[in-house]
Amino acid sequence: MFDSLENRKVYEDILLQIHEIVKRNNLRVGDKLPSERELSDQLGVGRSSVREALRALELLGLIETRRGEGTFLKHYRHNRLIDVLGFFILRDYKTKKDLVEMRKLLELDAVRLACRRATEKHFEEMERILAAAWERVERGEIPTEEDYLFHRVICRSSRNSILHRIWAPLVEYSDTVRSTSLAREGRAKAALIEHEQIMLAIRSGDEQTAARRMQEHLENSKL
Numbered sequence: 001m002f003d004s005l006e007n008r009k010v011y012e013d014i015l016l017q018i019h020e021i022v023k024r025n026n027l028r029v030g031d032k033l034p035s036e037r038e039l040s041d042q043l044g045v046g047r048s049s050v051r052e053a054l055r056a057l058e059l060l061g062l063i064e065t066r067r068g069e070g071t072f073l074k075h076y077r078h079n080r081l082i083d084v085l086g087f088f089i090l091r092d093y094k095t096k097k098d099l100v101e102m103r104k105l106l107e108l109d110a111v112r113l114a115c116r117r118a119t120e121k122h123f124e125e126m127e128r129i130l131a132a133a134w135e136r137v138e139r140g141e142i143p144t145e146e147d148y149l150f151h152r153v154i155c156r157s158s159r160n161s162i163l164h165r166i167w168a169p170l171v172e173y174s175d176t177v178r179s180t181s182l183a184r185e186g187r188a189k190a191a192l193i194e195h196e197q198i199m200l201a202i203r204s205g206d207e208q209t210a211a212r213r214m215q216e217h218l219e220n221s222k223l
Contacts, residue, residue: 010045014053017043022073033063033071103170104218106163107151111198111214113158115207122157126150126199133192142182143192150195154202181221191221 021027021034021042033039036054040047054071057063065071114122133146148171155164171178182188194217201210 010049011053011056014039014043014045014049015056018053018057027073029073029075031073032069033073035070099170103167104215106167106170107154107214107218108211110155110158110160110163110167111202111210112207113160113163114154114202115205115210117159118154118157118202122153123199123203125153126195129153130192130195130199133188133195137188137192142179142188144179144182147178147182147191147195154198157202178221187221191217194220 018033018039021039027033033054034042036047036050039050039054043050054063054065058065058071062074063071064074129146129149133143133150136143136146151171152164152168155167158164182191194213198210198213198217201213
């Protein structure tokens, strides 16, 4: 696609400038991007180069093109990066192991930060998620989505946006692992009890206990 270092640099510059346009115009998920011609004019590059950059973003699922309407932003959580990683990289056992290890490190740091930064709003969200999870368990269902949401609240309550954005695709990768773990006999209920213990430790601001509870939870979840 890009047969020279110069072409690759142009391509990378276009991606960075598109990001700046999104940031400068405060565009959100669902908002429309400028057209190819508008981007070409704004960036001072050829339309073919803009088209290639947009194609790359679309392949990753970061934008979507609607015929007759234009190009729109999608949520980064729904990007295809994890699919690309899964196909090209994650067949290697060592890489899989490293990613799981990285998720553990991020979650332990997140729970420590949450002890200092979580607000009542975060705790209310945790409690709602736990209540919904218990309802699903009582119906004989596996609360996979609630499990994800609980851990996401902890990452969000760390109030470190970079940590959260790195964490999200790692959890997407481990979705199958989480589902398999929760499906084990009695594991769903045990995981919810562990979640409650983690929440209580965060609420009390006890970093040592919160980190220990999270470590035990991740080990019990076989992550």
